[in-house]
Structures are given as C-alpha cells and as structure tokens.
Amino acid sequence: MNSFIFKNRSNKQDKGKRSFAFYVLVILVSIYSLEAKDPPNQVSFIEGGIQKTFYRNSSLEAEYIDPIQLNSSQNKGLGNLKLKAGWNFRQTGKPILSKSSKSDIKAKVTEVYNTGVGAGPNIVLPGVILVTFKKDQNNGSLNKLAEKYKVVFLQQLSPRIASFQTEPGFISVEIANEILNESFVLEAYPETAVEKVLK
Structure with a gap:
C-alpha cells in the first residue's frame, strides 16, 4: 500500500515537473517570437x-530624414550630400545624421530590396x-x-x-x-x- 502511495506521488510529481517544463518552454518561445526578426533575404x-x-540588398539601408532635421542649423551641410526630406539610402550601419545631433526625432531605418538579385532599382517599403x-x-x-x-x-x-x-x-x-x-x-x-x- 505504501509503495502504491509513493508511486502515485512520484507520478504526480513527474507530471507536475513535465507541465512546468512545458509552460516554461511556451513562455520562452513566446518571448523569442516577440524579439525583432532579421529581415528575410x-x-x-x-x-x-x-x-x-x-531581394534584400544587404549593403544598403534606407533612413528617413524629417524635414525639420534637414533644415536645422546642425545639419545645414546635408544639402551638399544631395539628401532630401523622406527616405534616403546609406551604407549599412553608417547613419546619415551625426549621432551628436540633439534632435528629438528618432531616425527611422529600414532594409532595402532590389527587383533582382543584385540588380535593378533599389526599393524601400x-x-x-x-x-x-x-x-x-x-x-x-x-x-x-x-x-x-x-x-x-x-x-x-x-x-x-x-x-x-x-x-x-x-x-x-x-x-x-x-x-x-x-x-x-x-x-x-x-x-x-x-x-x-x-x-
């Protein structure tokens, strides 16, 4: 009788551990899926x-320049770079606007795609x-x-x-x-x- 009670308790503990492990796994998968995904190729x-x-052009990014940023005294030289308000292309990881800019406007950056693998016009979504x-x-x-x-x-x-x-x-x-x-x-x-x- 005692061995039956012990086995029954052991089975319940095993089921509890498995259930706990399953819920932890579900939570971890949920957290992982909320993280930013890498853009597809x-x-x-x-x-x-x-x-x-x-097709993704991994060497380029598009950065959105707000008209206010373009006209600020800190960024007057941007006109010489042929930049305009709206989406502008840049090399991956190289911001167009200097990080020292005190602008409160957060830069929008997104990936760039081509109509063909490494060919055709670049597009931004x-x-x-x-x-x-x-x-x-x-x-x-x-x-x-x-x-x-x-x-x-x-x-x-x-x-x-x-x-x-x-x-x-x-x-x-x-x-x-x-x-x-x-x-x-x-x-x-x-x-x-x-x-x-x-x-």
Whole structure:
C-alpha cells in the first residue's frame, strides 16, 4: 500500500515537473517570437494580380530624414550630400545624421530590396499597405480592420481601396499577408518607393 502511495506521488510529481517544463518552454518561445526578426533575404506579394519578388540588398539601408532635421542649423551641410526630406539610402550601419545631433526625432531605418538579385532599382517599403476590398467600405469597417491588425487607417482612396500605416520594412509585407486572409479583402500589399523617387 505504501509503495502504491509513493508511486502515485512520484507520478504526480513527474507530471507536475513535465507541465512546468512545458509552460516554461511556451513562455520562452513566446518571448523569442516577440524579439525583432532579421529581415528575410527576399519578400513576395501579389499586386495587380501579379506576384512580385524583391531581394534584400544587404549593403544598403534606407533612413528617413524629417524635414525639420534637414533644415536645422546642425545639419545645414546635408544639402551638399544631395539628401532630401523622406527616405534616403546609406551604407549599412553608417547613419546619415551625426549621432551628436540633439534632435528629438528618432531616425527611422529600414532594409532595402532590389527587383533582382543584385540588380535593378533599389526599393524601400515605407510601411504603407494598400488594401483593395470586394465591396464598398465605410470608415467604421476600415477603423475596425485597423484596430484588429494594429495598423493606422490613413486614407480611403476610393469606396473599395484604402491605405494603412504600419512599421517600415518587411513587417508591412507580413501584415499585408495577414489582412489578405479576410474574406472581404481582394488584395493587400505594401506600397514601395523606388530609388529614382528617393533621390
């Protein structure tokens, strides 16, 4: 009888340890998934019924220059570098604006992609998603969609097309693909800015 009680307690302790180990593993996986992911080497999405694939240019980054930063007395020499307000390309890890700048504006930096492996114009995904719907939408339904996917509703371009703001970069592709799962969505893809527009 005593050996049965001991075995029963031992089994309960083993199950408790396994359950505890499982919950710790789930928590660790959750924390790991919340950490920033490395940008993928390529991104694909469907725009206008055509699948488009872009390849990461690991030697370049895009940095967003705010008009206020460009016009500040500390950064007057930036005009000589042919920089302008908006997205500008830079070498990976080399900031355009000096770190000594006392600006309160945090620099936005994101990855750069090419239309072909090491070829074609460079593009940046500025974090705007364009969504085409199967039926006309109103502000209420667009705000609900924005709230569900934690994006900001920007503009209704037509009764069936709207734009949403997310974080710049490949994250916008991931969110666009999530929104595409909605039954009333026809297309969802990130807006792209190309090199000739940025310079």
